[in-house]
Amino acid sequence: MMTQRLKLFYGLLGAVVGLCIGTFLKSFNTMETLSRCDMFTVPTVQFKSPLDIINLTAEETILNSQRNLVFVGVMSSKDFLETRAKAVYETWGKSVPGRIAFFSSEGSSCDDLPVVALHGVDDRYPPQKKSFMMLHYMYEHFIDKFEWFLRADDDVFIKPDKLEKFLRRVDSTKAQFIGQAGRGNNEEFGLLSLEYDENFCMGGPGIIMSRQTLKRVAPHIPTCLKNLYSTHEDVEVGRCVQKFAGIPCTWNYEMQSIFHHNSSGIRAFSSNLKKKEVHSAITLHPIKRSPLMHRMYAYYLGLLSQELRQQSLYLHRDIAQMISLLQIPKSHHMLAHGVPLFRENDNFNFLDDHDILGNNPSLNRHIPENLKEIIEWDFLAKSIYSAAHSNPKRKMESALKEGLDDVIREIMENINTYSRQRGRVIEYREILYGYSRVNPMHGHDLILDLLLVYKKYRGKKMTVPVRKHLYVQRSFTETRIREIVDDPEIAYRDFVQNNSTILRFTDKMKSIFNEKLNKFSEYYSSQGKRPRMPTESTNSDKIIFVLPLSGRYETFLRFLNNFEDVILRNNENVDLIVSLFIESTDPKVSLLLQIVDDLNRNYSRRAIITIKLYGEFSRGVAIDRAIQSGHIKDHDIIFLIDVDILYSSLTLKRIRQNTIKHKQVYLPIVFSEYNPELVSAIPTPPNMHLDNENFLFDYRRMEKNYQFYANQSTIVNNESGYFREFGYGLASIYKCDIMNNKINGFVTDIKGWGLEDVKFLEKILTASHQIQNQYLLSIAEGNEFKNISNFNLNIFRSPDPSLIHIFHHITCDKNLEKNQYKMCLGTKSNTLGNFRLLKEKYFIKNNFMGFVGRVKEVIAN
Structure with a gap:
């Protein structure tokens, strides 16, 4: 009896030992790959350490630097380093609130980019091995240097300022796996070996991991590489995170607009960029061509400048309010560095006039003292009706139409900010009518009557047309003059180090402008004549x-x-x-x-x-x-x-x-x-x-x-x-x-x-x-x-x-x-005459009906 028990015990022990040996041999190749991965801590191509590649010092950590929020790893290849990757680095890449590096195959290099050539990795597609090796590289060298780690493709556009605001609101000490959740398209659904409660973060728009998530996943990358169930690397990364970090990709529906994927393929973002998703998203994917990446970046900078101008208005209003509350005279109020807040003796070294820029929005900013100072409104409908315009009824100009579209888009975004929590949405239909005027000192005033549709889809469902009045003031900001030089970095450094360069240029421009203005006035006011100008031509074209x-x-x-x-x-x-x-x-x-x-x-x-x-x-x-x-x-x-x-x-x-x-x-x-x-x-x-x-x-x-x-x-x-x-x-x-x-x-x-x-x-x-x-x-x-x-x-x-x-x-x-x-x-x-002149000359001073008869006679002839 004892002999049979011993035989059974030794048999089970042998089976366990055999299973362990088999598992070890099965994973040997993967472990060898990771051991090779350790070898590229001293790359043979760049001859730089990992910290030198991304220009990071050993002393910089999360605790003592604001530039260590996120590490962005961009997957690329030898074929795209000089095009897509360079376009990324020349646009949004240098502005990320952290560091960025481009991961490519073994032997890749580019002098102008921080490139990591992954040892033992090629550019074959699908890039499962490249993706996992990039994550392992981040873990080996930067796990204690950054709070967040972002995996991106070289055809994604990221807004650095919005990315920073988003990440600073999320707890980085917890395991986080953030992106646009996916379960496969219609053809792939059910074929990716995902359980009913499993998903993955789509790789195109970008994937964000917290440091805690990467710590949990990285040691198990050998297992994930040896157990691939599909050809999609983002699916396999999601499966690995789900298994070893215990968290799925964020299920939040809003991630579709935050991490936006355009399904137009290679034609994505090649048309009009004034769209809701372009304005609201943090990442935009895909942008396949370098010129389109630069075009998107130029548009993004325009949006950013608008936001900065709006912020400057808020600051002017705060300053004006504080000066009023503290009852500080203008002549006594100075900044800490000695620059006055107000214009004194035509000094250009001042921070603008807060009496104008500091006013709160109001349609009564301008108070006319007489009839001539009244600014007339234009009536907006299908056409524009203007009493002061030479063409009193005309089509809406493209600039005004574009401005109205911008205003309505921003208003609707604000109205629908919390629409999903409330179970309703409000849709814009058309402008019923409106009024518009431009005050050169303050801005563009609008009064709009909009037709909207209120849709409630939670509880008692209903669809109701509604009207809404809007009172909008688009304030003007200060005018700035800057000197254009070939190298923008030099220009920025000179401005920071020596502000007098810009001030001298401003004074020079002022003198030139006044001189030209005087000549212009003399030219057109001298005895009412059209004087002869010099006959020299600017070029020789006939x-x-x-x-x-x-x-x-x-x-x-x-x-x-x-x-x-x-x-x-x-x-x-x-x-x-x-x-x-x-x-x-x-x-x-x-x-x-x-x-x-x-x-x-x-x-x-x-x-x-x-x-x-x-x-x-x-x-x-x-x-x-x-x-x-x-x-x-x-x-x-x-x-x-x-x-x-x-x-x-x-x-x-x-x-x-x-x-x-x-x-x-x-x-x-x-x-x-x-x-x-x-x-x-x-x-x-x-x-x-x-x-x-x-x-x-x-x-x-x-x-x-x-x-x-x-x-x-x-x-x-x-x-x-x-x-x-x-x-x-x-x-x-x-x-x-x-x-x-x-x-x-x-x-x-x-x-x-x-x-x-x-x-x-x-x-x-x-x-x-x-x-x-x-x-x-x-x-x-x-x-x-x-x-x-x-x-x-x-x-x-x-x-x-x-x-x-x-x-x-x-x-x-x-x-x-x-x-x-x-x-x-x-x-x-x-050709009859100016409206005001005709009104004053014939309607007020003379017999109007006699004037009408005279006009009819002139037109008839």
């Missing part, structure tokens, strides 16, 4: 004036006088192409052509070219024929002009300065005169006619009439005329740009008056928008898009007082298309 013409020969004579006076006599590098629609029975045509030939002979060069056209007049066809002709070279600047325009040498300078090849189209905002029959602020031009018998004598007489008119007091102000902001007929563009296959010439399908300039503008904007989208998509998809940066036309508009549209009566043909006829009537109405 300007080609393109003038469509049909009839109106007397006005054309005035145009020729202007051309001779400004261009020919000063030998400017400018030609004129006249696209002339001819009626065979008109005897004045031959006289005009003879005048043109006479001018060309007198100035020894053919500066005026005439293209004869026949048939029904079309401004688009006339312009396109001139552009397509061989008289214009690819590097010439085309300036589309009307016969009613007077110009000066300053016009030529502005055309050359503001028209940029492949980059910018210049659409000047022309000053248009009011009807002198209704507003007697402008001298009426002398009668000009063409004598069929003596054209040369009449042309010289026309020159005298032109000089008489040009020397009169043509003052650019609200009483004499208006800047035609909604007119796009005058345009400056290089021929190579207008003939690009995206634009392919001028619009030629418009007959009669107007609308062709609007269609041409839409053509440019559409082409530019398509190219930008194609550029971003080509970057996202990794395709080459050659010469994309050489053609990206922007529209530049600016009021140009050197371009004056001389008043002439407009006849609107009722047979025009509806939109053309409406635009024609609108332009005709705008």
Whole structure:
């Protein structure tokens, strides 16, 4: 009996010993791998210690440094170190509240990056071994140096400031496994060997472990590597954490927005970035291409600057409130380092005016002392209605529309901050109406009536439309001037070490600005005349004036006088192409052509070219024929002009300065005169006619009439005329740009008056928008898009007082298309005069009904 018991005991003992030996032999290869991992504490490639790689001293610990919050390990490969990894390091990588290192295969190196070449690891996919070896490296060398450890890919964008705020709210002494929880997609669900209560943190948007979690997991990495159940490394890391740290990935639903994954693949974040998830997330994934990473970083910096400006306003308000409560006089209040809080004797070394920036938000900040100081509101609906605007009803400008979208997005985010806890959500539908005004001293005021939808999904479910009034004030902050240098690090160091550099630059800019402002004032106020400017050009590119013409020969004579006076006599590098629609029975045509030939002979060069056209007049066809002709070279600047325009040498300078090849189209905002029959602020031009018998004598007489008119007091102000902001007929563009296959010439399908300039503008904007989208998509998809940066036309508009549209009566043909006829009537109405002037002159002082009858008579004629 005893012998049988001994045999059974020895048998069991042998089985246990055999099992232990088998387990040891099974794990031997993994242990050998980890022993090799210990060997890269002295890497053979970098010849740097782990602390030197991330620029960390041995004395720095969690207890004595604020830069030891998190260690970010970015998994990359040899193929992406110079592209993706470098883009990460050049953008958000240097701003993390801790340190960052890039983990790649054995033999990897990059002089500009903190790279760890993992010994015995290659770049094969899936990267299970690379991921686990990276975690082991963190544990071996940095476990006591950081509170948190973040595993990231080289195609993720992380907002360092939001990451820091998030991590400092979480207890790092406890085991934490944070990320966007996943259980596999529809095809993989149930095939990843996960229990019903198990999940994993998706690796793409990033995975965060506390120091306690990494301590529990790292010693068991050999076991996890030898027991892989899937090809997904993030699934296996999650399984390992669940088994040995005893915690799953965070189940919180909000992690989907905090660690955001865009399912668009390679096209992710290549479109508009003004989206809720971009603003609210801490990490954004994936960004596959370096240019898109830099684009996202530039947008992030813009958001960050907005937040900093808002914080500065809060500080100004706190200072102003404390000064008021403590009753401290301005002259006695100084900062500790001796810089005054308030402007004294034009000293630029001050911290701005708290009487303005320190005001709390209110629609009554500005208190007008008289009627002239009242700032009028614009009414917002489907259109904008403005009493003070030259176009009282117009479409909403893109800048205002974008600003409203920003305001509504922020408001809705604030409204729905605690919506999930309350079991409801409020959705935005539309703006019913609103009011808008801009106070230059304080900011942009908005009163909005919004249509919202209240949805309750917990308890008694309900969906109810609601209206909400918003009173919003977007405050302006102070104006700052900074000097731009090539190296931003040098600029920042110089600013910190020696603030006087910026102050001297500010004083210099002030003196230059005052000097230019005085010259500008003298230039436009000297006896109401339009003085001649120097004729030197900013560059040598030729300007080609393109003038469509049909009839109106007397006005054309005035145009020729202007051309001779400004261009020919000063030998400017400018030609004129006249696209002339001819009626065979008109005897004045031959006289005009003879005048043109006479001018060309007198100035020894053919500066005026005439293209004869026949048939029904079309401004688009006339312009396109001139552009397509061989008289214009690819590097010439085309300036589309009307016969009613007077110009000066300053016009030529502005055309050359503001028209940029492949980059910018210049659409000047022309000053248009009011009807002198209704507003007697402008001298009426002398009668000009063409004598069929003596054209040369009449042309010289026309020159005298032109000089008489040009020397009169043509003052650019609200009483004499208006800047035609909604007119796009005058345009400056290089021929190579207008003939690009995206634009392919001028619009030629418009007959009669107007609308062709609007269609041409839409053509440019559409082409530019398509190219930008194609550029971003080509970057996202990794395709080459050659010469994309050489053609990206922007529209530049600016009021140009050197371009004056001389008043002439407009006849609107009722047979025009509806939109053309409406635009024609609108332009005709705008020439009646300034709203305030007409109200004061005719409605208040004179008989209003008599004025209405006079206006009807003028319009009828």
